[in-house]
Amino acid sequence: MAEDLDIVKGNKEEKYQSLVPQIKGLLTGEDDVVANMANVAAALKEQFQWLWVGFYVVKDNELVLAPFQGPVACTRIKKGRGVCGSCWEEAKTLIVPDVEKFPGHIACSSISKSEIVVPVMKEGEVVAVLDIDSEAYDFFDDTDKKYLEMVVALINF
Numbered sequence: 001m002a003e004d005l006d007i008v009k010g011n012k013e014e015k016y017q018s019l020v021p022q023i024k025g026l027l028t029g030e031d032d033v034v035a036n037m038a039n040v041a042a043a044l045k046e047q048f049q050w051l052w053v054g055f056y057v058v059k060d061n062e063l064v065l066a067p068f069q070g071p072v073a074c075t076r077i078k079k080g081r082g083v084c085g086s087c088w089e090e091a092k093t094l095i096v097p098d099v100e101k102f103p104g105h106i107a108c109s110s111i112s113k114s115e116i117v118v119p120v121m122k123e124g125e126v127v128a129v130l131d132i133d134s135e136a137y138d139f140f141d142d143t144d145k146k147y148l149e150m151v152v153a154l155i156n157f
């Protein structure tokens with residue numbers, strides 16, 4: 001496995017198109033889910049430089065903090081709480097252009113202004129979520145949704 005990512009400049013679509021096959025390569029031949037979540041978070045952070053990118057996994061009916069890149073974060077989130085807990089409950093990707101306007105948003109960092117949370121599904125159940133925060137308002141859109149859903153589907157939970 002090549003250890004260095006090829007980081008590209010360009011628009012969002014071009015960045016994802018370059019990164020997704022590289023993530024596929026990183027995951028090939030490794031079946032440890034923690035190792036794979038760690039490399040996915042690192043690869044996304046390296047390419048996009050978002051404020052925070054990482055996973056929460058479902059454990060004992062809570063979301064528990066898992067591999068991430070960025071500032072320290074809250075460790076446990078209940079179903080239906082915050083953007084992550086809502087994504088888990090609704091089993092669909094949530095895009096929040098202004099976190100202050102999302103009822104019950106959990107502010108791990110006061111710098112975070114917008115957020116996208118993508119569910120990781122296994123056999124019809126949410127087993128984890130991928131959470132990404134930006135310091136800018138309205139930073140995430142359907143292009144992020146499309147590629148991030150593709151990325152989480154590559155992880156063999």
Ligand code: SME
Pocket residue numbers: 052073074077081082083084085104105106107108109112115131133
């Ligand atoms: N803002 C999230 C909590 C997790 S942190 O952003 C890393 C939420 O409302 O669920």
